[in-house]
Amino acid sequence: MTQNGDFRDFTALKKEKFNDDNFATITSIEQRTTENAIEKCFDRFEQLQALNAHTAKLYRDEHCRYLSKYIERLPQSYECLDCSRPWNVYWILNAASCLNHTFPEKIQNNIIDFLIKCRNPKGGFAGGPGQYPHLAPTYAAVNSLCIIGTKRAYEAIDKDSLINFLWSVRAPDGSFQMHVDGEVDVRGAYCAISCAKLVNISEEVEKELFKNTVEWVASCQTYEGGFGGAPDLEAHGGYAFCGIASLVMLGGTHCFNSEMFLRWSLYRQMRFEGGFQGRTNKLVDGCYSFWVGACIPIVQAIMAKENIYDAHLLKKPFFDRRALQEYILLCCQKPNGGLIDKPGKPQDLYHTCYTLSGVSIAQHCENSMSPLILGCLTNELLPVHPIHNIPPMAVVKAYMYFNQLSSEQAMSNDGGRTSSSREASSETTTATTTSSMSEELSSSFDGGVSISN
16 A cells, blocks of 8 residues: 655745854855755745645656657767766666666667677776776666666676676775775775675675675764765765665674764754755755665664664654655756756756655655655655665566576586486575575565565
8 A cells, every 4th residue: 555645834844944043154055045946946836736736746757758868869968977878877777767667678788788898808897988997887887787687688797707807906905996096985895795796796705805895894984973985084975875785785784883873864864955965064965865865774774683772663764755755856856857956956867866766765665565655646666776776676686697697607617417406406506595685685674675665
């Protein structure tokens, strides 16, 4: 059963606007300016709602047309992202999957062909054909191919060379460079772990590849409670997600302060705007709907699993799910398609992806089959996996495919024996491993995000 949420009282909400105590600063002026722009969106909605109760709707068709147009050809303004082209693909595919929109097989095959051109012979994916491999576009490419989820898409991921690339950017302390001789931050660890998990590397390789990684990631937690890009840096929403997701995937959630992290995350939701900011004293930004929004049910699930608090209190997420959806629906949609950072900004693929992912998290993060939908019930989006930010079944299917591939390779290396006992053993191993993965995922999100939605 779907739950229909109510909008906040916008008149009463005005008292939550920022108070600078008559001492204006550059920061306070920007905050007031942003709030005024958002207030206009709220006021306009109230007037329109009086005429039409179904005013608050997701512009699904417009967003799908926007994504379909850009998957074929990007405008000249995207020239600056020439070294991030797999990211554009991922943002489009993931946003489309949230909207339950599937691209034709021909387009999917064109995407696969392009990403193969971005694959470096020595391993990993580059930001474009002929460029150096980099962890960020590698993550984007692997996610994109898993979203497509065909045999041809999986075959475009060269597992062996990918693992070699991950070794090449690993540092002795367990951190990861974004590329060979490149910068080190928690994004690198997250991208490396996510890719390794999706292609189902062996436990032996994982243990060595990510030796000391849990400790290094945990050292990035700051006195505020969030995670910085590296030890001793300021806590930031994007890095916070990378940090908590990395610890979950490696089973290292015992190494950080979950209560401090939850407190920091909750304080990122803006009282008036409803959306999230990425850092203390910064402006609201649509993309943090996912980066921070996903952190809260994840850490709640961790705390429930560790019995820090009564698990029954953690079944409903602590952040205001209605207010977040309200901000995205009323302030971040463009009528001609695409979503934005905040009022007055142009739409782009990055914010389209992460605002929709954030709305999906807000709708589905309660551990039940009853999503909370603000406005029209047709506003419902499909769930996303809270760790990988792709469809939940895309994660499971990728894991199963690469698990089966590993079993077949093991049989081939063992002399090609195909006796019935050997086949039965392989099938048992596959079933056991897949069951173990499902148990790990579900136990990680009991009382929070369920992959069964």
